Amino acid sequence: MGIFQQILDRSSSSYRHQAKHLWPPLALLIGLGAGIPALALSVSVGEDGIDARRLHQPPYNLTGKKIAIGQVEGGRPGLFGLDKISISNNPVTVTQVLQIDGPAIADEFVDDHANHVASVMVSQEKRLIGVAPDARLFSAAIGPLTGELSGQPQECLTSQHIALRNSGDVRAINFSFGEPLVSDPRPDASLDGNALLTQCVDWSSRVHKALYVIAGNQGGGGIPIPTDNFNGINVAYSTQVDGRFVKVDYANSSSEPAFRPRGADSPESNVGPRRSINLVAPGDDIRMLDPNGQEVLSSGSSFAAPHVAATVALLQEWGDRQIRTAGWQLDAREPMVMKAVLLNAADKLRDEGNGQLLGMGRTLLDESNLTWVDSDAYTDPKIPLHRELGTGHLNAFRAYEQFNGGQWGPGNVTVRGWDYNSLPLNTAETSDQHLAHTDYAIETPLKAGSYLAATLTWERQVSLEDSDDNGLYDIGESFDVGGLNNLNLYLMPIDEEDTSKSIWSSVSDVDSLEHIFYQIPKSGRYKLRVVYEQQVTRETLQPYALAWWGVAEAVAPISRAQHEHHSN
Template sequence: MRIWGVRGFRCASLIFVVLPLPALAQDSMGPAGVNALVLHTAPYDLTGRKIAIGQVELGRPGKFGFDKVSIRSQMMRPGGLFFRDRPAKSDRGDTGQGDREVDAHAHKVASIMVSGDKVLPGVAPGARLYSAGVGSIQNSGQSQECRAANHIAMQNGEDVRAINFSFGESLARDPRPNAQLDGNALLTLCVDWSARVHDVLYVVAGNQGEGGIPIPTDNFNGVNVAFSARWDGVFRKVDFANVGGELASVASLQVGRERNLNQRRSIDLVAPGSELALINPNGEAVTSSGTSFAAPHVTAAVALLQEYGDRQLAAATPGWNLVARRHEVTKAVLLNSADKLQDEGNGHFLAMERTLLNQRGQTWLQSPAYGQPAMPLDLTMGAGHLNVFRAYEQFKAGQFGSGPGIAVAAVPDRGWDYNQVAQAGAGQANPVFRDYVFQQPLEADSYLSATLVWDRQVELVDLNGNGAYDLGETFQNRGLNNLDLFLLPVETTDTAAAVASSVSPVDSTEHLFVQVPQAGFYKVRVQYQDQTHGPVQPYGLAWWTQPQQP
């Protein structure tokens, strides 16, 4: 039985059976899923050590030695537990307002991130998880949820790298008249404000179609996740529950209700979420499904990447600096390294490990996003399926910047950058565009992948001047500057002659996945197009290409 919207969760929970823990194994962590387990082993040895990630839900996970209900769940040891913005109390049951703190759903989500169990390990078992429950939907709302998120973002010495949202708010509960997914719900504004101010990547369980809990999936600065099911034993097909407006009979009805307005993309990534083996607070294994369980794969992947980045910083590795922690860089790396089409061994599909299919059995090359400059991501597939090992390979390549105007430094076939462009007249130090010229010629018929991300500017109307969100405060949406992304032959200066372009006027992501028409030298250009707020716009960029083979 598929249960929709239970307790306000976005998750579609499909419970088959409760079994002793050793009877189930989790394949979503391995090669058939997000391919994270290899990074736990030598020579990588990445488990998320000393990296803080967060979780906000209606309830919170249990903790062994703290909550009686979790006495058998010894491999789940969250670093900090809260009820909203206050320390949690031990398994106290009812809070006096009909709320229970320890929650099975939150515990299962947390197990995907930080479980240390040998049979059912999490993506980042060494990470520090800070979790806040906001209480039942009858006694909480977007203000309390924003306050809890703000509190989690301030943990670990104000150094939390990603926060998981496996819950959401219904538009029916939003106090705005005729509320729609226009990016202006309080919780959505809160997510975009906090992402920028606290430099944290919010990962949100994405749109599951009619009946879902869509707020804050209309955010700009986070990552929205849909869920995949097994196909021939591999997580590579978008589950039918992720309708996302693809079906013509319901698409027009969902605009503004289950899909973002103005043709903005609702999904960034896909991750496993169908029939997963998860751990209950009592230590038992259960099988569940939903985007609630896809999102934490992405959140915990951030911890693995950030452990690697911090390791490079600690070793004073040349070319590595603190911008490696920027949420824009992490987002660009995750999206750009996602699987779309399985490589045939010649590198043309950039060593991708699976072919992702939408509900109709179509690949990314058959999607409306392919070849459409104003549509950077697919409606239900986003940029593709999370592959943590490929994300590691993308991130490990390191940062390579460019000079003002025409590029003065060439870049390798794979890498990333954190930089800025500006409106014309802002000065030579902040050019209108930056060019990334590839050191080697690209191979004909191979594919190039490049992803550009930047933030919407949301500011807190801080009534008491304490720099934190407090109940009763609001946000000001200052809008989104417009950046564009182009692939050009190296000698070309006019973007009108671009080989390919990503020029969405409404999204905060531009994405190129394009076949190189002929061997030769190329460059990627990031260009400032239109100003909505400030004249200078920081961005994160990641690229992956196939150099011409001898």
């Protein structure tokens, strides 16, 4: 029997019994690659993947300890003591397993796929170590859904149930599943952000303060809902070249497929110019663990997304440590901060060791073997994301470095850092040149020829139509989309006030993020300006997160005391 057939046959007996009753869209499409170079999960977690193993070691000692993350899909991982198939000393240790909005039932919906996803996040097997082996994983199965109707209400209910675990403190929730457009009950359904599950993700992200990480599956005949969300991170998957994850896999669908899937009136891509992929992570030839402890090899964006979700656990462990010992604010826990940090720290072009490329660990290639700077995202200020690569490839260690730059409010800031802040409403008297804005002036001159990366994120406003006023989503309820305000990001000379004279900008009209990756033309001081371009919602303040990273000339960095003095 060939290895791929063995993999397909290694499903648990309980799940094989139930699988024919499960709602078909819940199982994410999985491609099985033919080339088998280095196969261990440890490769994707190590320096040839996302470089998270370095964070497990001293002096960092980051393993996700005490940080809660979540998992939602059709089935669930096994749990020893509850499920017969689950072995003692199971290296995939799940804190709690659930079903929709209640406890899991013994031996029901134990799913190989869910166990594989969980092993990427929390496996404690030494050879197949997960990204955050000590994180607290809460996993819920949606289970069987009967009839022809969409399962989105149950999926939303399950997501809420996970978000409320750990006393409502779950920092990231992984979705390695989705819904097909053909199952959506809306007439002429499209990826316009208005499917119930998509609205639920954006609502829960804002209300429950959890970053949703979604396996990116747009294309033809796939399961793209909720990849048209605004507040989460959609993840494509990379494959190995010469042992390193450096190229997006050919099996990924880009954000703009040129074909129409059968049974659909339009391609499975976001309505309008908004692109779906935010980030790339390892997903090809990943070796993982079944509920019975056997190793299995598989590929797909299902296994890229949990690399990202578990990286959040590592960063949040560090953030909580800094809150306790270094005076960091609770802003460090905001999902938009995590999104800005992860996207801004992504690898695009390999740094040759001179620091000009911000210490990036790889040159990431798209399906045409072109790089990020060969794309329209590099040359068009209205396009913040590469259609296949998003902002680049996940690099957990660089994300730590970005996060560790610390929070700096508007005013004079260091060359690397982040902020969580807000802008007030524009008034009726506000002119185009005096729109509400705030500046981040990089204190040290930036080096000519080096690159600066900056990412701005904010949330689409979605509220619950709570018919019984219990503060919870219940089956039959719906959501109200308040809309998406428009923020822009400008890179400007330090003494310039006219945004039309910025040296570069990110000014998308349709996204909930802006991203700049720009080569500094000459040494000098620069600033980033966040502008509240257009108000749509009723809120009096517009929160946002900003992360930035540049290369300073050989000038001593400012201290926090100096920052506070200059800011005041």
